Amino acid sequence: MPVYSLEVAVVLLGLVLLMMEAFVAGKDKRFVAHTALLGLGAVLVGSFFVDRTPDASGFWSFYKADGLAMTYKAIALACTMLVIVLGLDYIPVLEKFTARVGGHGAWGEFFCLPVFICAGMMWMASASDLTSIFVSLELVTIAFYVMVTFMRRNVGSLEAGVKYLILGALSTGFLVYGFTWLFGVTGQTNLDVIAAKLNSGTVATVPAMFSFALILVALAFKIGAVPLQFWIPDVYQGAPTPITAYLSVGSKAAGFIVTTRILQVFLGSEALVHNCTAILLAVACATLLVGNLAAIPQTNFKRLLAYSSISHAGFLVLALAAGPAGAFGLAPGQIVAYYLAAYLIMTLLAFAVLVVINRTSGSDDLNAFNGLHQRSPFLAFALLVAVASLAGVPLTVGFVGKLLVFAAAVKASLWLPLGFAIIGAVAGFYYYLKVLRNMYWNAPAGGTLPAITLSGLTKATLLLLIAATVVLGVWWAPLFQLVRR
């Protein structure tokens, strides 16, 4: 089977799900989610057995199937499946906020659209031409507009959707204008050919830098870095929680593979590498500072995770800016992939707990976690593992990701950005572990609250993610092998 059959399969799965959602009788649409899980799981398994050798057709100038692309495809599939599991837990909230007056909620599509987003993210992982990058990126972004606004009886969700729409469209404008200038100075749309052309010394550097700046602004929106990071807290807070998790992990990962590929083009050019690296380092430092310092006073756990997502973007940009040397035998692109795989596990674990809290208490505030240890020791432990890993405590998978980034920065002698990263990591310890006080020591406001019961699927998912966080934090080999493919 050729590798692009994976994307074809995912799109077909999405179409089948839409048809099932529309034409199968019955009010309970949970079967759509279960079918999506089965289908995506099959594609994930299949992704390890596809034929990756390119043939002579022109298709392969738009599409790349290197190891990095396969890693990001796996990340996209795993993330989509976990988001669908989170969505199943979130159905009561969706039911409430999508219902017509006196009618039932309409949340069947909530489990169809992520499948299309997944196809877009898988395509982004392989896109190697300005055209395919643009189209796949927009497939993801436009579907996300719908998903963020999904709870249309909830003003927060609507406002988040409009904010995401305006800034998303703005970043699209920057992206295409940047692409235009890149095409203008090189006369090419394929990234490899553009890279060769930029390196040949025949290209005007000023318009090339102009296009770099425009494209970087657009990509900063996708990955949540300065200067287009200010949408993140509001949109994350307003969007349905599973979609917040999806934005935070899937959309960011897909943004980073495109960023990695485009930066390879600019950083590979002798004439541009100096200025581009300086700009990237400035972006990394500013992102680390904004994300970590703004996270400290937050009292809403969802907004806290939003700032955490910005700060992780800072670490990742730093890894990309640290130059081609990398660390521990991994290239910068592979370090980013490793970090994102780790980030996927721990962030989705935190969001899985948040979904349950949100469903049972209707709030995302840190106060809603008061007394969680009494209500459900298992959930409290799951969140403990998640925040420890997000903060980068040793023996968790998050520690390994941060270690790789620090090692790459040390190898490239980037002492000032390293200082910012250390400040960020230390601040992280404070604001991540703040939630522990709520869970273990603070008493809930209204006396003792009822214990929380979890469905079998949720319990299994949480157990899997906890195990992955701890085991992969001790035994590094599996993720190393995944990103080195």
Place this chain on the structure above:
Amino acid sequence: MITLNDYLLVSGLLFAIGLAGVVLRRNIIIIFMCLEMMLSAANLSLVAFSRFNTVNGLPDYNGQMLVFFIITVAAAEVAVGLAIIIALFRARRTVHVDDIDAMKH
């Protein structure tokens, strides 16, 4: 004779007007129109670049292909975007960005 620079100047102006509109205007519909103007700016310069960067005496069609994709994607974006703006208007009876403040800081 109209040169490449003239087209790029007009396209740059369009982009700047669009960006200024997004930043300065407070009505979401107008902001959305300005965003579309920014995409048109990109289309104009893409077509100009591909017309003036000839390959074997023919325009470079790679750029024009990208233009078609941009037009199509922009149409999809408008369809979804207007639907979202209408949903917001139904709930809030306003399309002004200053009124969008439900999120607590």
